[in-house]
Amino acid sequence: MIMFNKYCRTFILMALTILIATACNATPNEPTDTKENVSETATPKNPDSQQNPQVDKQDDTTNKPTLPFSELQKGDTGKQVSNLQQVLIQAGYAIKNTDVYDSETVWAITDFQMQTSKEMITGIYTLKTKQLLEKVLANQLAITPGKALPWKKSELTADKKVEVSNPYEILVLVNKSHALPETFIPEDLVTPAVRFPFSEDLPKKQMRKPAAEALEKMFAAADKAGVDLFAQSGYRSFTRQQSIFAANVSKNGEEAANKYSARPGESEHQTGLTMDVTSPAVSFDLIIEFGETPEGKWIQTHASEFGFIIRYPKGKEEITKYQYEPWHLRFVGKKAAKEITDNKLTLEEYVEKLN
Ligand SMILES: [Zn+2]
Structure with a gap:
């Protein structure tokens, strides 16, 4: 009886040790997994990015300027024109970023429209132009700047015209x-x-x-x-x-x-x-x-x-x-x-x- 009890106690102790060890091994994994899951789902819910969308936007604009949502044409000025010019420069047009929708910008948009949207060639930036420029930025559409309308300065002819x-x-x-x-x-x-x-x-x-x-x-x-x-x-x-x-x-x-x-x-x-x-x-x-x-x-x-x-x-x-x-x-x-x-x-x- 005593012997049995001794063996039995040893066995129970061993079994408990194994159980505890298994439990201890399992314990560190579970919370880790849970933490990873939490952190994954938590990222988009980060209050900073929700409440301050500008934080994300600023990061975007350093690489990718936002294309304007409104029509722009010759004579228009401001940040939206500047953004458009940045995109045109990124697309390969050798124009200057002046904040002014100038003759160079009109030329770039006209050439772009001639290569991508033959039905509406105007030199005016429209929402259709925006969609097509987005495709160029996403490498879904290829253009060659100046191919359709080579850049030319207005020149005086022999009879001063x-x-x-x-x-x-x-x-x-x-x-x-x-x-x-x-x-x-x-x-x-x-x-x-x-x-x-x-x-x-x-x-x-x-x-x-x-x-x-x-x-x-x-x-x-x-x-x-x-x-x-x-x-x-x-x-x-x-x-x-x-x-x-x-x-x-x-x-x-x-x-x-x-x-x-x-x-x-x-x-x-x-x-x-x-x-x-x-x-x-x-x-x-x-x-x-x-x-x-x-x-x-x-x-x-x-x-x-x-x-x-x-x-x-x-x-x-x-x-x-x-x-x-x-x-x-x-x-x-x-x-x-x-x-x-x-x-x-x-x-x-x-x-x-x-x-
Ligand atoms: Zn007439």
Whole structure:
């Protein structure tokens, strides 16, 4: 009995020792696991990152500037422009970070849009541009800066005119002292679905895509208002303008022709951003009386809502160097159209303010 008890006690002690040892071995692991789990789940719940999202944002912006969420265009200034410029520089564009949406920024955005979003080439930064730039940053989209529109400074030609360096810019200034390159043919010409007083499929029905879409919207609104607008003449190539000007010179002489007709390269119609409009009330002619028709009056009030301006207004002949043309509409985008119209400016005056 005593022996048995002795062995039994020894056995029980050994068994207890093993049990305790096993328990002791197990003990350090469990809390460690639990701690790891806690710390994993705790990380995102860290009150600092929840309550101070700026902490995380600051870390992000040191590597990756935040792309602006609002539209930006020439003349805009500030932190958002600077952020956009940082991204463009990161994407390989050799521009300066100036905080000002300058000609270099317009060029970079235009070139970028030509390579990625052929339908909306404007030089204006939009949410669509933002999405595409994000793809470039994520290496999902490859571009070659300057491939579509090589960087060029505006140069003076032999006859002291400025040769336009970015013909795709929506605010491009084309006039008797700013000429388009002879070779410029917009690559995004389309025929807007609007009324023309003729049925032939002529090139003059065309406009650049952003302008054509805006024209369609304007015509739809005119229809609703019961206004009988017709489109008469849009895109005109350099060579077509050459023969029109030559015909006008032989008819009326060069000096007279220059007052109502443009030399090749100096016609806004070559930009693809222009449409001459008319109405049955003036037999579809392009004459000053159009300005007094219901259609002429309607566009004076509403064209800017769709991004168009009356490019050669009454009383501004000294600046535009053209007589009043109530029929000649030029697309500049909604923001510029509103500012130009509300302040009774010409495109010359507006663009000068931006540069
Ligand atoms: Zn015109």
